[in-house]
Amino acid sequence: MPIDFPKSTRRAFLTSAVAGTAIAASMGHGWAQSTLVPLAEYVPTFLSPTEWAFLMAAVARLIPSGERSPGAIEARVPVFIDLQLAGEFGQASDWYMSAPHVPDSDPLLGFQASLTPALIYRQGIAAFDTWCEVAHGAPFAKLDADTQDLALTALEGGKVKLSPDLRDFFDLLLQNTKEGFFADPMYGGNAGMVGWLHIGFPGARASYREWNDPATDNVRYPMGPVSISGERA
Amino acid sequence: MARNDPRKDVVIVGLGWTGAIAGIELAKEGLEILALERGADRATVPDFQYPNVADELRYGVRYGFMQKPVNSTLTLRHNSSQTAMPMRHLGSFLPGDGVGGAGIHWNGNTWRPQPEELRLRSYAIETFGANVIPEDMTIQDWGVSYDELEPYFDRFEYMLGLSGQAGKLNGEVIAGGNPFEGSRKRPYPMPPLQMQMGPRMFRDKAEAMGLHPFPMPAANASEAYVNEYGMQLGPCNYCGFCERYGCLNYSKSSPQTCILDALKRYPNFAYRTHCDVLKVELATDGKTATGVTYWDEAAGEDVFQPADLVILAAFSLHNTHLCLLSGIGQPYDPATNEGVTGRNYAYQMTGGTTLFYQDLSFNPFIGSGSTSYVIDDYGTNANDFAALGFVGGSYIHASQSNGQPIRSMSLPKGVAKWGASWKQGTKDWYGRSMSIATHGSNMAYRDCYLSLDPTYRDPHGRPLLRMTFDWKPNDIAMTQYMKTRIEDVVQAMKPTSFASSYKDASSHYDVRPYQSTHNVGGTAMGLDRRTSVLNRYQQA
Numbered sequence: 001m002p003i004d005f006p007k008s009t010r011r012a013f014l015t016s017a018v019a020g021t022a023i024a025a026s027m028g029h030g031w032a033q034s035t036l037v038p039l040a041e042y043v044p045t046f047l048s049p050t051e052w053a054f055l056m057a058a059v060a061r062l063i064p065s066g067e068r069s070p071g072a073i074e075a076r077v078p079v080f081i082d083l084q085l086a087g088e089f090g091q092a093s094d095w096y097m098s099a100p101h102v103p104d105s106d107p108l109l110g111f112q113a114s115l116t117p118a119l120i121y122r123q124g125i126a127a128f129d130t131w132c133e134v135a136h137g138a139p140f141a142k143l144d145a146d147t148q149d150l151a152l153t154a155l156e157g158g159k160v161k162l163s164p165d166l167r168d169f170f171d172l173l174l175q176n177t178k179e180g181f182f183a184d185p186m187y188g189g190n191a192g193m194v195g196w197l198h199i200g201f202p203g204a205r206a207s208y209r210e211w212n213d214p215a216t217d218n219v220r221y222p223m224g225p226v227s228i229s230g231e232r233a
Numbered sequence: 234m235a236r237n238d239p240r241k242d243v244v245i246v247g248l249g250w251t252g253a254i255a256g257i258e259l260a261k262e263g264l265e266i267l268a269l270e271r272g273a274d275r276a277t278v279p280d281f282q283y284p285n286v287a288d289e290l291r292y293g294v295r296y297g298f299m300q301k302p303v304n305s306t307l308t309l310r311h312n313s314s315q316t317a318m319p320m321r322h323l324g325s326f327l328p329g330d331g332v333g334g335a336g337i338h339w340n341g342n343t344w345r346p347q348p349e350e351l352r353l354r355s356y357a358i359e360t361f362g363a364n365v366i367p368e369d370m371t372i373q374d375w376g377v378s379y380d381e382l383e384p385y386f387d388r389f390e391y392m393l394g395l396s397g398q399a400g401k402l403n404g405e406v407i408a409g410g411n412p413f414e415g416s417r418k419r420p421y422p423m424p425p426l427q428m429q430m431g432p433r434m435f436r437d438k439a440e441a442m443g444l445h446p447f448p449m450p451a452a453n454a455s456e457a458y459v460n461e462y463g464m465q466l467g468p469c470n471y472c473g474f475c476e477r478y479g480c481l482n483y484s485k486s487s488p489q490t491c492i493l494d495a496l497k498r499y500p501n502f503a504y505r506t507h508c509d510v511l512k513v514e515l516a517t518d519g520k521t522a523t524g525v526t527y528w529d530e531a532a533g534e535d536v537f538q539p540a541d542l543v544i545l546a547a548f549s550l551h552n553t554h555l556c557l558l559s560g561i562g563q564p565y566d567p568a569t570n571e572g573v574t575g576r577n578y579a580y581q582m583t584g585g586t587t588l589f590y591q592d593l594s595f596n597p598f599i600g601s602g603s604t605s606y607v608i609d610d611y612g613t614n615a616n617d618f619a620a621l622g623f624v625g626g627s628y629i630h631a632s633q634s635n636g637q638p639i640r641s642m643s644l645p646k647g648v649a650k651w652g653a654s655w656k657q658g659t660k661d662w663y664g665r666s667m668s669i670a671t672h673g674s675n676m677a678y679r680d681c682y683l684s685l686d687p688t689y690r691d692p693h694g695r696p697l698l699r700m701t702f703d704w705k706p707n708d709i710a711m712t713q714y715m716k717t718r719i720e721d722v723v724q725a726m727k728p729t730s731f732a733s734s735y736k737d738a739s740s741h742y743d744v745r746p747y748q749s750t751h752n753v754g755g756t757a758m759g760l761d762r763r764t765s766v767l768n769r770y771q772q773a
Contacts, residue, residue, distance in 0.1 A: 062651040071656065089295060096302035096321045098689060109309055109318040110744040149652065156650075174651055182638040183290035198656075199663035201598060201638050204287035206472035206481065208599040217430045220594040220664075228284045 036191065042079055046086035046118060050139075054125045055081060057141040061148050062177045070194040072177055080180030080189030081121075090118035104164035113165045117172055124162065124169030131160045185227045193233045196225040204228045235526070235535040241267045244525055244540035246510045246555065247547035249334025253488035253496060254392075255544050257462065260499035267538060268504035269527050271547075272300070272330030275337065277489055281479030289637040293477050296323050298338045300330040304509075307550065307698040308686045309744050313567060317699045319689050325743070326750040327477070328548045332506060333488045335548065335750060337479040340602025340634065341452035341486060343395055345386050348379035348415045349614040353624075361619040367707055369679045370624065371570075371577055376760040376769040379415045387418055393486035394466050396455035396603075397421035398448050411447045413609040423455045426469060428604050428633075431595050431667030435631030436606040438726050444608045449630060451603030452486035462495035473635045475602035485602070507531060511693055513543055513559035528693060553578075553683050553755030554698040561773050562756075562766040567680045567701075573766045575683035577757045578700060580742075581749040582627070582708045584735035585670030586719050587643045588728035589662060597636030597664050605632035611718055613674060623710040627673030629719055636664065643668070645730050669723060671715040671735075672749070675708050683755045703742050712736050 044052045055078045065071035072078075084090055101114035113120060128151075129139040135154075136147050143151065154160050155170045162169060180189030182196065184204065190196065196203050203225035211221055224233050242264040245252045252268050259266055275298075280286075291297045300306075300323075308317035329335035349356040352374040357365055366372065399420040400410025425448035428436070436446040453475070454466035469484040483490050496502055507530035514523045514537065524539035545552040553575055556562055562574035609615065613626035635641055638659075643666045648658030686699035716735045723731050756773075759765035767773055 063656055064653050066653075066656075069656070069660075092322075094296070094301040094303055094322070096306045096319050096689075098319070100688065102316075102318060105318050106311075106315075108311075108741055108743045108745070110324060111321045112318055152651075177651075178642075179290060179294060179639050183294075184288055187290055195638070199638060199659050201636060201663070204284045205598075206283060206287045206474055207470045208472065208596075209468070209470045211596065212427050212429060212471040212599050212604075214430070214433070216596075218594050221596045221599070226284075228288060230284075 036076070039073065039076060039078065044082045046090060047082050047121075050129075051122065051125050052078065052082070053141040054129060054139070057143075057148060058152065058173060059177045059180070061145065061152055062174060063181055069198065070192075072181060074191065075181050075189050075194050076191040077177055077180035077189045080183065080187055081176050083188045084176060084179075085118040085121055090116060090121075092116040101165075103167070107167075111168060113168065115165050120166055120169050120172060124166045124173075127162050127166060128155060128160060128169070185231060186229055193225045193227060193231065197233055201225060235537055236529070236532070237537050238539070240524075240539040240541075241265050242540065243267070243542045243544065244269065244538050245544045245546050246525065247271070247334060247545070247551070248332050248488070248504055249329065249546065249548070250336040250488055252334075252544070252546035253336075253492040255546060256502055256504075257492055257496045257499070260496060260502040263501060264542075266502045267540070268502070269508040269510050269525070269538070270332050270504060270506045271305070271509040272332070272506065274506045275332045275479065275489065276493075277479065277481075277483060281337070281481050281489075283481040286478055286481050287472070287474050289474075289639050292338075292474075293637055294639055296327060296477070298329055298331065298477065298479060299323055300328045304692060305330070305551070306691075307554075307700055308689050309700045309702070309742075311701070311703040311741055313680060313701055316688075317686055317701070319697065320744055324745045325748050326752055327747065328550065328750065328752075332493070332504070333479070337487045337489060338477050339452075339485075339750075340476045342603050342605075343390065343393065343450045343452045343486075344628075345415060345417075346379070347413065347612065347614045351375045351377060351379055351382075353613070356614075357618055357624055361617070365618040365624060367624075367705075369705075370707065371677045371679050371764075372624070373577075373677075373757065373759050373761070373764055375758055376765070377758075383415070383418060388461075390450075391419075391422050392460050392462070393452045393491055394423060394454050394458040394460055395421050395450055395452055395486075396423040396426050396448075397450035398425050400445075400447060409447060411607070411609050412445050413612050413615055421450065423458060426451050426453060426455045426601060426604050427471075428606060429595065429599060430593070431633050432604060432606040432631045434667070434726060435669055435722065438722055439606070439608050442722065442725065444610045444722075446606045446608050449603045449605035449607050449632070451601070453601045453603050454484045454486075460491055462492060464491050464495055466490055469601050471599050471601055471604065473598040473600050473637070475600070475634055505529070508536075509693070510547075510555065511535070511558070511695065513545070513555060513561060515560060519560065548752075549755060550683070550698060550700075550752055556756055556766065556773070557683070557685050557698070558695055564684060565682050567682055570679060571763075573757070573762075573764060575755050576764070576766075577677035577754040578681050578683045578702060578752070579677045579754045580675045580702065581751040582673040582675045582704070582712045582736065583671060583748050584673075584712050584716060584733075585668050586716075586723050586731050586733040587666050587668045588723055588726060588731045589643075589645045589666045591661075591665060591729045593665060595633065595664055595667055597633060597641065597666075600633040600635055602634050603632075604634065605630045611715060621710070621714060623707045623714070624676055625674030625708065625711050627671040627711065627715045629669060629671050629715060631667060631669045633667065638663065643732075646732060669719050671712060671719065673708070673711055673715060676705070677754055677757075678705055681705075704736055704740050706738070709736055709738055709740065
């Protein structure tokens, strides 16, 4: 699995230290965040600039940011998805991809596309952007938030005509967005464990013997999350 | 170029539970044994160690410990008139690979069959008349009785180290256990696990309604334990990473925690990993196995391994596949209802109801795969098949196994799947729900079977296994009955709201969502050669 290694240049550190102030307040310990390259300067591994712009806009609607409530952007979900698409998941390394493919077969028989997830994103983003231009006059990233929500709803509901190879595009996008919000931060998303803090999941603590006692019934577990690398919040 | 290796007394295909048990028992007899495992070697350290294994994305979502479809998969269709499609990524069921097999990533729920289930056809006919069995239902007796097997169940449970509460001990019903179970000669080796609030809420209400809740029989140690091989278990710490994960705490029974380190001490036992058995070789009589041919990945060559005894100890689907590829047993033909190999493939019928409580905190991340209270009041031997209109039954359980948020995020009606509504919903409702579910029977049918696919092939060029399977009215009726039983308890538990999900008359088998890895049949055992691949001693 690829890992979102911090790019520890002095410039990146200084820029992100400023840009990260607003969200650091809600994250407690922000050290990991402050050493990550800021999203605006992140150079995608797999996605093209156009695809990156789409993804930044789309995940911001799927898990929107609130005033004191980080969303997919603060969690760096686009970084997570870019790295996943560049890695084994995006390349379908574990999947059976032998021909013949019948992508329009009964959905109950499962995924049958001839494309890897990475290529479903590539072709799906292009097709969806084209649809947005025809239906709403601009590619997805250039639409206002309400129109973006309408467009995503159309995509989700099968109202955007896509080739059968792309029928899982929205489901993949939504699933990967949620993964990027809740997966361990080592994969590039859930930065500062904001996804876990949002719901009260303690991450990789994985030891609760004394908390599995009737005396603690209906008492909310009090400890914050830890990540696999030992980050706390 | 094929390599010929020196003869062994025994070759074992697959080093999971079955291979490890056969391996150590035969090693004690002094036989020369080689076990061949298609996947990687695995040990608690480093493969399951803390904190690396507490990784939902890698193991829970991307199936890190499961078989990779690129190496091994099958094709699926609902009936014989369809063209089967390959299972390109995992979903409905999750076979393991690697040393330990699925024995590392199970939940540890460990049941004995009911005495009636081992002779289900005879029991149904004797008790309710032949008419209760639909024409296309091909259930049969196993050819072994509960009483014959009881000593082996007992030894198995003490070898694994189970935590539980006996319900019937030497014929006497014990309060707090399962009164519908077959009689056992000894209590469980360890007391039950400590259950969380949700399962206990179910227990209390079920008890008040006159039902018989008991703790799930758990292959998760509730205290320190040493088994007959000298292997040691430590008490479960309710880490919340049980199913789909290897145990980080030496608490869940697995070949690793219960057998393998003891087995590896026998100099007459050896095992090789990344060795994929391609075929069982037969003598010219077509009946006697002479050994196996396998692909040795490290050497990059096929190997013939001669052996006097060949034990197929892989996952049920792979054992059937190997039998079909090797000409063991006549392949089953649903058109004529003749042949045996691939016959009577069956699965499991699942469903459940989620209860939402706006004022309760369940701390869902605290749990093990077997922290459950269960009722067996609607199990197979408690149901009147004639009155209810179906053959079979189900246990009903309230479990708290994990709170891993990518997969375990139950949200009530009215919360959208994305956007501000979803985000607020996750904040409001994570940790505020519990569930009550059914794990029910699925009978065997004439047109549900396993065969070889005519189109799709694996990396060795062998035809993939093909599964022909769909839900049948008998089992839909069963699960709909369980829905009414569960919802009765749910309503008495007064949740803020609840949401049910059960198969109904319009349901067809969906390979996408996870349901169960209890894939059974294909190499049935029994007393009649015309309907069974194996005799009552599991010999082909």
